[in-house]
Amino acid sequence: MQARRIARELALLSTSQLPANPQRLAAQEFSSILVAAIRTLTSEVQDTLETAATELQRSKDQLLGSEFRAPDPETAKAMVSEAIALTEKTINHLAIAVELPEFIQLANQQEVRAYTQAILGALVSYRADIDQLLTEALVDWQLSRLAQIDRDILRIAVVEMLYLGQPDRVAINEAVELAKRYSGDDGHRFINGVLRRVTDQLKRSPELRTSISEIK
Template structure:
């Protein structure tokens, strides 16, 4: 299992949590138990660590995003964009992953799942976060 695959699965988990307006930890067990779920033990551990991390650092993540968006708030942007920004911000703030990798993979997910210009918006917000 690649880290890229695990990131895409975490995006799906976090997206589901956003749609249901619950914490990522609340959908984790059900998400992992689904028949179509095919991540290794390491992949499951990745999802658990990230779900717990996003949940535990929710206020800091939201504050960081809000401080780096101009003319927008999290409740005014789409679910895909909000989910990707929360995911990337958590990873930038709390995980030991190079910012280039984080931004590249999140932008790729935005191109796949978001609107036509989503990746540009997300890239801009994340660039501001990194530059601070």
């Protein structure tokens, strides 16, 4: 995994447990950030394993039941295909649990630490500007009504575009990857749509990007 990708995950997983005051955040040891992220990730792994067990049982029941419940071969085929899809989803969930030791080890790299702290610092310092931009990009939604994980993914992407010099395309693609990993089934599509509208706003009003960037 690339250093900046790990840094994005660290920022995403720790932001909800860290102080919202810039001065207090700056005083935090990186170990506190890592512990906050590990707590969140551990909880995610536990939930994932429980979900995986449930889905595996559903897959088993589907396979065993397809032969007896299906009235025709086509229905049986569809039921088996659904069971296979559930099994694949289970394998994907288990991958998150397997990666935890690697995640902890890579998080100690200097580049990871620096980029994580840069994301969190900008996220806390410029939260009002970030949220205003996202609010304007939402269609028939309120930012406060989004799942916290989706809000934080969107905020991190905007931070990277406006304050950390990431190309818009890269920031969007990385946000979509985070959403595929941590959001709901269709979360990545929603994230992609909102961020595309953000970039459209910035293209129509380039002075907005300049004025926000000058705050740094």
